[in-house]
Amino acid sequence: MEAFGKYLTEQIFIWDLLRASKYPLILTALSMPIAVCFGMVLALMRMSRFKVISWAAAGYIEVMRGTPLLVQMFLVYYSLPTLGRMLDTDWLTLNNFTASVVCLSANYAAYEAEIHRAGLEAVDRGQREAALSIGMSERQSFLLVVLPQAFRIVLPPIINDLIAMLKDSCLASVLGVPELLTTAAGIGKARLNLEEMYVAASILYMLMSLACYAFGKWIEKKLKASGTPELNLEQARH
Amino acid sequence: MPDEAPAKIPTAKLPTEGNGNGIVLLEVQGLKKSFGPKQVLRGVDLSVTRGEVVTILGPNGCGKSTFLRCLNLLEQYQDGVVKLKGEVVSRGRPEGYHSSRVECAEAEHLRRRVGMVFQRFNLFPHMTVLKNVMLGPRQVLGKSPQDAYAIAERMLNKVGLWEKHPCDPLTLSGGQQQRVAIARALSMNPDVMLFDEATSALDPVMTQEVFRVVRELAAEGMTMLLVTHDMDFARDISDRTVFMEGGIVAAVGTPEYIFDQRPVPGIQKFLQRG
Ligand SMILES: Nc1ncnc2c1ncn2[C@@H]1O[C@H](COP(=O)(O)OP(=O)(O)OP(=O)(O)O)[C@@H](O)[C@H]1O
Ligand SMILES: [Mg+2]
Numbered sequence: 001m002e003a004f005g006k007y008l009t010e011q012i013f014i015w016d017l018l019r020a021s022k023y024p025l026i027l028t029a030l031s032m033p034i035a036v037c038f039g040m041v042l043a044l045m046r047m048s049r050f051k052v053i054s055w056a057a058a059g060y061i062e063v064m065r066g067t068p069l070l071v072q073m074f075l076v077y078y079s080l081p082t083l084g085r086m087l088d089t090d091w092l093t094l095n096n097f098t099a100s101v102v103c104l105s106a107n108y109a110a111y112e113a114e115i116h117r118a119g120l121e122a123v124d125r126g127q128r129e130a131a132l133s134i135g136m137s138e139r140q141s142f143l144l145v146v147l148p149q150a151f152r153i154v155l156p157p158i159i160n161d162l163i164a165m166l167k168d169s170c171l172a173s174v175l176g177v178p179e180l181l182t183t184a185a186g187i188g189k190a191r192l193n194l195e196e197m198y199v200a201a202s203i204l205y206m207l208m209s210l211a212c213y214a215f216g217k218w219i220e221k222k223l224k225a226s227g228t229p230e231l232n233l234e235q236a237r238h
Numbered sequence: 239m240p241d242e243a244p245a246k247i248p249t250a251k252l253p254t255e256g257n258g259n260g261i262v263l264l265e266v267q268g269l270k271k272s273f274g275p276k277q278v279l280r281g282v283d284l285s286v287t288r289g290e291v292v293t294i295l296g297p298n299g300c301g302k303s304t305f306l307r308c309l310n311l312l313e314q315y316q317d318g319v320v321k322l323k324g325e326v327v328s329r330g331r332p333e334g335y336h337s338s339r340v341e342c343a344e345a346e347h348l349r350r351r352v353g354m355v356f357q358r359f360n361l362f363p364h365m366t367v368l369k370n371v372m373l374g375p376r377q378v379l380g381k382s383p384q385d386a387y388a389i390a391e392r393m394l395n396k397v398g399l400w401e402k403h404p405c406d407p408l409t410l411s412g413g414q415q416q417r418v419a420i421a422r423a424l425s426m427n428p429d430v431m432l433f434d435e436a437t438s439a440l441d442p443v444m445t446q447e448v449f450r451v452v453r454e455l456a457a458e459g460m461t462m463l464l465v466t467h468d469m470d471f472a473r474d475i476s477d478r479t480v481f482m483e484g485g486i487v488a489a490v491g492t493p494e495y496i497f498d499q500r501p502v503p504g505i506q507k508f509l510q511r512g
Binding site: 124126127130131132134136137138140144145148149152 | 310312347352356362363373377422426
């Protein structure tokens with residue numbers, strides 16, 4: 001009994017690891033939706049007929065994709081406050097968690113923008129024309145006809161990026177966010193089993209990735225099912 | 239391609255008693271359209287009376303599709319006017335012209351009154367057949383779900399496809415898809431229907447399915463403009479046939495006039511090739 005209790009206290013780190021696992025999930029759950037939405041804005045700007053708007057979006061996308069996320073994080077966390085002091089505002093001073101969310105969102109938005117653009121362009125031109133031909137406005141044809149079809153096209157690559165972001169969220173550790181990797185390293189250094197801890201953390205990352213993948217498949221299936229006749233008939237009759 | 243429009247278009251005298259009742263429904267005057275330096279339509283004049291079925295023939299690239307697309311402003315044209323029931327519904331604009339908000343709304347209103355059927359059907363694949371036909375009445379006409387449902391039911395019955403209403407469009411045959419597309423256009427209760435090679439992507443059997451629907455519409459008095467490469471059908475269904483060549487109406491008249499008398503040399507060449 002006593003031996004078992006001792007064993008349990010030795011294994012208590014597992015709970016620390018599991019508790020720290022919430023960080024990748026929270027960081028991703030906050031950042032990915034922002035990235036997808038902001039990415040759509042960027043994609044629409046990129047496709048704008050106004051050159052200035054299009055170039056601004058293109059510039060943003062190239063800078064974000066062309067520079068390391070790690071550097072972006074350092075700049076936002078350490079350099080923005082300096083700029084803020086020069087401008088006499090503390091609006092630019094972010095805590096490490098917020099800075100991580102801002103960087104992950106801003107960086108991934110650039111990738112999502114390109115995905116959205118490809119998705120929108122992949123929808124047949126005739127779809128927009130058919131929508132217009134029954135008197136729909138450009139806005140209606142975009143929201144009701146083009147976007148839902150583009151969404152199906154972009155979903156798999158976005159789920160891909162969701163999983164990538166889950167793993168990139170470990171970069172928040174360099175800003176001192178007590179996330180999974182930080183915790184694993186801390187325990188590993190204290191218990192002198194760093195490799196084991198890294199393996200344990202990796203397994204947790206992988207489990208979360210698999211969960212994300214399953215989540216993506218579930219949404220895809222749900223989307224397919226949303227066209228079922230029963231659903232539509234019910235809506236139509238009442 | 240002639241450099242200049244002939245001064246006088248060979249036109250047959252129309253019998254006054256026809257399918258139409260003489261009221262001009264659609265009137266096109268001097269419609270000109272360019273894509274950059276390339277002038278595709280070089281002054282098209284045409285008037286269509288109510289209930290009339292007009293087929294448009296012509297060699298590839300003579301501007302038939304572009305003409306239909308200008309009529310419902312899927313393409314902006316540069317010169318001329320289009321009138322519907324005597325009222326100017328659109329006029330030429332310089333190339334690259336950005337429509338104002340009011341002009342966009344006017345274009346949307348015009349498109350409600352002009353139904354269009356495309357060569358490649360263009361059904362919305364993410365909606366059921368029923369939703370495809372309900373979408374216009376719901377979103378554009380603002381009908382209640384019940385009313386839109388009733389409209390869709392009526393239109394799908396008209397094209398003989400009500401039993402397919404719960405299906406995904408892409409599971410239907412080409413001919414069925416095109417008939418749904420016709421139902422979708424009809425759901426807006428348009429004044430005139432435009433068909434751009436509606437059967438070119440279909441095999442002979444499916445083509446006949448679609449033709450049957452078009453014949454029924456003609457019998458009901460729907461005003462229609464059809465671009466087709468099917469000469470037998472054109473001859474059979476037309477009240478009047480338009481022969482386009484080089485971006486103008488080269489000849490217009492009864493099908494007999496166009497097919498038998500062949501008033502311009504272009505028709506001769508065109509019919510021999512086909
Ligand atoms: N978006 C466009 N941009 C540039 N040129 C175009 C465009 N659309 C059509 N054209 C040109 O306009 C001319 C007329 O095209 P249109 O499609 O109206 O011909 P058509 O009579 O319908 O031919 P077809 O029998 O092959 O369908 C063609 O020479 C075509 O290349
Ligand atoms: Mg054509």
